Amino acid sequence: MFETAADLDPTQLANARIVIGVGKGANIPEQGQVIALMTAMQESKFVNYTVPVDHDSLGIFQQRPSTGWGTPEQITDVPTSSKSFYGVAPFGSNPGLIQIAGWETMPPGDVCQAVQRSAYPDRYAQWEQFARDLLAQEGPSVDPIP
Helix, strand or coil, X not given: CCCXXXXXXXXXXXXXXXXXXXHHHCCCCHHHHHHHHHHHHHHHCCCCCCCCCCCCCECCCCECHHHCCCCHHHHCCHHHHHHHHHCCCCCCCCCCHHHCCCHHHCCHHXXXXXXXXXXXXXXXXXXXXXXXXXXHHHHHHCCCCC
């Protein structure tokens, strides 16, 4: 069971820190970083899947090449897939976080779903407090990633 950042292994924590760093580097507000952390936690528990798990889903966000998220190489590169999730990557045909109108005032779980379009839209919200705590713990020591 994942209750705190201490429950993540070193690789999972490193991936979470990359998500935070990319958010900082793109000037994504903390709320957006929380949403990205919630999404990656639900989709993969921050495990960077390099072999498809569900259909052709890859990476920490379980993005799919067949649905316009990028190439397998882009999706399995954690900084690149984070940029794609945030909507700041120079490729892909899907709207990322910052392309979702009104995301700043929507319930965070709804924003996760608006970006991901999951078959299980109600599963994201359970990770909100975990993501907030993770960002509070790790965020101050994470440098921006351009």
